[in-house]
Amino acid sequence: MEKDKVKDITYSLTKAGLGSIPVVGAAASELLGLIVTPPLEKRRSEWMLEVGERLKMLEETKGILLESLKENDTFIDIVIQTTQLANKTSEEEKIKIYQNVIFNSLENHNPELAEIQIFLHLVESFTVWHIKLLVLFDNPKKWLITNGITPPELMMGSMFSVVDEAYPELKPKQKFCNLIWSDLYRAGLVNTDSLSGMMSGNGIYAKRTTEFGDKFLDFIKTK
Template sequence: MDKKEFHRQKGEVERSEAKHKALKLKSSLFPGGSTVYDAFTALVQPLYEKRKDEWLYLLMYDLVRREKEGVISLEALSKNDEFVTIVTKAIILAQQNHQKEKLEALRNIVLNSTEWLSKGEPIFDWGHKFLMIVDQISPLHILLLKTFQNPAKAIQEKKARFEERTGFNNADVFFKLHPELKSRSALAKQCWRELYNFGFVGTDKFFEMKDAEDMKYMHTHDQFVPQTTDFGNKFLNMIEYSK
């Protein structure tokens, strides 16, 4: 056996041994062994790619439409480092999420960033920050924020009625509009506190408001007070779809 053939066979043996070790590792980690591992990866990987493809299709549909309307230039955007970073991060986050509200928010941040970037106006810091926040929050956070940006409008749309009394806190209003979520009151309270920590709402109180400083956030049966800050409104504008 010449030296060349020896090294070829040695390489095949080493590759075979490496494959065997990998299979043994699969078998030890997964009940059912490599068959279960292969079946699982065969299921998850296409779903992961499918999620990305569906999200990208909807994004590209709107980007192409906007280019035809003369609002943006895809060629210019493709050479814009800020846009490439924003869309790359959004794609990664979209693959990691399944909730419709978050997927729409991610897509809309990209779409709304394009018009600013096309004009050479600074939006990267906003876009990047809001992408990271969308990854951290849930649809419940978004529902709370949208409700209290204009609670009077939300009440009108729901045709909700409030009795005459001194005042209502945010929880009173929210669960009147969404009684099906009342069993999740502890979670809603935590989500509200997180929105406050983001700087999206003006008070950290979701239930009782007793301090004089909090009284300006109280609602009455004929006056429902917006709770969102300018920063919160900016976030909502960025995650809203604009035609």
């Protein structure tokens, strides 16, 4: 693909804006190009290589005909959107999620593009911690055991007890965690509006993701 056809729109607009400033702006524009363009091209190349390799693997293991994907408008829309979003971040966790969206859309033979766009918007707006806490509270006890942590026997407490066990680094950041949880609740992904409420031991380890939250996780996880 020619370089002119793959230039990042955001970068182009930014450069154009700087270039409109006389003399100093022109120099700044060139400087921005020297700083931004090499890593941007590297991100694109790595993304295309990784996606291509996984598509080839799906062709070999699942019998998906790659040639037929050219006629699949929904798939093309998903690839274009995830590619743009992936090129905006250096976070490996998010890049992997964007890749998962592409391949999980192939597993779901009739994906709703509107729903996928909502999922992509959520991934883009969320931090990695949003995703980690959502995954944790899909099945708290199972997550702890899978990650080599013995769930403590609790008679009473709040869901922060689970967060503290899973991610000790978040223990002094309860306000931060509550902000994240509020985002998840407003998005309809969890069924409890706060991590702070007191409850029984069984309640602490209860599943907190909603049906929509489960669907979101199913669509972004590695399979």
